[in-house]
Amino acid sequence: MSLSVAIIPVTAFAQNCSILMCNKSKKAAVVDPGGDLERIVAQLQRMGATAEKILLTHAHIDHAGGTAALARQLNIPIEGPQEGDLFWIQGLPNQSAMFGFPPAEVFTPDRWLQDNDTVTVGEVTLQVIHTPGHTPGHVVFYSANDKLAIVGDVLFQGSIGRTDFPQGNHEQLVHSIRAKLFPLGDDITFIPGHGPESTFGQERRTNPFVADHRG
DSSP, X not given: OOEEEEEEEETTTTEEXXXXXXXXXXXXXXXXXXXXXXXXXXXXXXXXXXXXXXXXXXXXXXXXXXXXXXXXXXXXXXXXXXXXXXXXXXXXXXXXXXXXXXXXXXXXXXXXXXXXXXXEETTEEEEEEEOOSSSTTOEEEEETTTTEEEEEXXXXXXXXXXXXXXXXXXXXXHHIIIIIIGGGOTTOEEEESBSOOEEHHHHHHHOTTTOGGGO
């Protein structure tokens, strides 16, 4: 394994913030720092990791609410999501008020990501897969070498992301899962934005929303 992964549930929504650390360089990316930043920083210290960037799958409050503050605290850049989520970033203060979260700051990512881009974590390269449906700018981070995908709120164990938010699209989401994620292989483990890990193979067999038998 070229990566070590730690999952820290953050915010009242128990969102899975992931720390991806390159085992060779000990450099790390923080994926979706929605809040509880002291817990994220403490985990980085426990791992002996040096955070070099923030990666965002999408810009809902529980995934992105702590982004601006963490980027400033650690002096690191923000990469992602795809620019279709700009309106969600601009709406972070309203999102925080609506859901009773601590105030969240608007920010501009240092790099917007596109389908088939790559991002690096130390010496490890991850593929960026644009997976709209839950939000228009949602992206997934995929390590072929580690057979691992960080999928945000696209897919869960036994479920899929909500599509009743502004610019959500159910058909688009199902297409993102079946056409872009499942072909990566049944043996790929994925870390969702909420809940336990699973594999694409398990979801192809058993997920009531996107299993193969649904046609």
